[in-house]
Amino acid sequence: MALSVGELGVEDSRADILRAAAACFLERGYAVTSIDDVARALGATKGRIYHHFPSKADLFAEVFRTGIDMIYAAIAPCRDMPGPAVERWKKMATIHVRLMIDTKSFQRAVWEGVEMHLRGSTTPQQRDVFGKLLEDRTKYGNIFRETIAEAQREGAMRFANLSIANQLMFMTLNSPIFWYTPRDGETSEDIDRIVEQVVAYALGGLGATEGTV
Amino acid sequence: MALSVGELGVEDSRADILRAAAACFLERGYAVTSIDDVARALGATKGRIYHHFPSKADLFAEVFRTGIDMIYAAIAPCRDMPGPAVERWKKMATIHVRLMIDTKSFQRAVWEGVEMHLRGSTTPQQRDVFGKLLEDRTKYGNIFRETIAEAQREGAMRFANLSIANQLMFMTLNSPIFWYTPRDGETSEDIDRIVEQVVAYALGGLGATEGTV
DNA sequence: TGATGAACATACTACCGGGTATGTTGTCAA
DNA sequence: TTGACAACATACCCGGTAGTATGTTCATCA
Incomplete structure (x- = not known):
């Protein structure tokens, strides 16, 4: 898993998702926040999130x-x-x-x-x-x-x-x-x-x- | 609007709904609580609630x-x-x-x-x-x-x-x-x-x- | 260099819940 | 007696969302 300069590892990607999710949960609450909301905050799609986490x-x-x-x-x-x-x-x-x-x-x-x-x-x-x-x-x-x-x-x-x-x-x-x-x-x-x-x-x-x- | 003994008026019905709704919101939170939940708590159906309130x-x-x-x-x-x-x-x-x-x-x-x-x-x-x-x-x-x-x-x-x-x-x-x-x-x-x-x-x-x- | 799998994106399904449209029953007033 | 309306119940529609199935790209390694 050699990383070039400026690239991010798997854990960083996970951490980014966690931060974005926390921010969304803060703003809207867990129930109201959709996975798509979190993905949108990341500039990504559901696929990325469900690749790292099995469920909401x-x-x-x-x-x-x-x-x-x-x-x-x-x-x-x-x-x-x-x-x-x-x-x-x-x-x-x-x-x-x-x-x-x-x-x-x-x-x-x-x-x-x-x-x-x-x-x-x-x-x-x-x-x-x-x-x-x-x-x-x-x-x-x-x-x-x-x-x-x-x-x-x-x-x-x-x-x-x-x-x-x-x-x-x-x-x-x-x-x-x-x-x-x-x-x-x-x-x-x-x-x-x-x-x-x-x-x-x-x-x-x-x-x-x-x-x- | 003559009421027989033991019957309830419109305002009482509304008040019952409000109490049941408050109890449901307390137990589950607004987002998670469905209108059917409130109705079930009343032993009624959605019809009753939407008759008195235009929306959730x-x-x-x-x-x-x-x-x-x-x-x-x-x-x-x-x-x-x-x-x-x-x-x-x-x-x-x-x-x-x-x-x-x-x-x-x-x-x-x-x-x-x-x-x-x-x-x-x-x-x-x-x-x-x-x-x-x-x-x-x-x-x-x-x-x-x-x-x-x-x-x-x-x-x-x-x-x-x-x-x-x-x-x-x-x-x-x-x-x-x-x-x-x-x-x-x-x-x-x-x-x-x-x-x-x-x-x-x-x-x-x-x-x-x-x-x- | 081709194969393999990680790390996503895209397309789709299933279901739940808000809202509505339509019945049904009882009451009251004329 | 009957028509009208309140006070619901029932049946249905439809949008949004969790979760899935299937591409696609790229790096790594044999």
Whole structure:
């Protein structure tokens, strides 16, 4: 598989399809997006997509998996960070929100995938494929959940119910996938400001004790 | 239009359809839900639905409008409440969250309607119908927005950016439409506890000054 | 250099779902 | 009593889309 200069390999072609699919799913939603839409966005036809992915559902599943893998990998370094749980949480939350913005289309697909699974609008076979993927997603969620539980035990956070607090926290941290849109001339530092505000809001919501902030 | 005992009028029939449609849209989403699905949920056929609503989009628009009307009417009494803005906000937020839970299916449709409009996945004619409805939705949003702005001026809240704070606040207050599911044996007071936690989280997120809580 | 298969494009099929056209039943008013 | 209309049910049409079957091109390798 020798490649000339400027040519693209198979994986690049797959990656292009995944990016285009994620963008389409973001713009229209999974159900409304047709395979032809994705192909058109690529300047190609269905043949190319079905050559790499067996079905629309599998294509979506791959976008989903990609989104989860990215975010999972991003916070991995923080997991055994020393120091108080709040500090670890702040680091994780910051990375999480930043990634929600930077990989918005994929993360939006993850959200829709979770919704689809909860609503059970998947075929039986797709259902356990998604089940596997959601296991990772759940594991990821539990990392945060345990962290805020630990922070509460350390007296750095205060909330009544862990499950509800966890839900609200994730809603906050994920929310940029709904309302963030890039401005022209926006720098990476501008985005950092946004991330800071989201994290600060979540921190306040979780009842962070004054002084730990 | 004399009605015998136990019979239902036209408006009741319409209302039944709207409730069934809202329930279906909640379970599957607008795009995936077919008119036959709604009809089946009613133990009826398409004929009944198309007799009352000209199209699927119009049916959805009516569900959407109903959701907005309900919430708009609910907080109306609070709008000229005397006292500090934070207190007014707490009252409004509490009513809002409670209604999100009590009329979850309709409010979920409102959410999806906003998404659809933002993504532009509506026909040109439906687009200005939705435009009208979204005006009310925007006006509703502005009531909250102005309230937290006022609360900040009064020194009862502290946040960096009003728009972002407003987005995060609404994400929090609306979030029960995604994660709340009724438990068996759950009392109205149990739900009040949940509402309190959601409101408390948002209050903390908005940087409510200690002592005003 | 010819054969083989990857990486697509093109042409086609099958089905589902929105919408419509047409029946059917009950009620009310004249 | 009957005609008219509301309130549906039934039967049908048709466009769009997932998926398939079949070309076509080009690189690689024996």
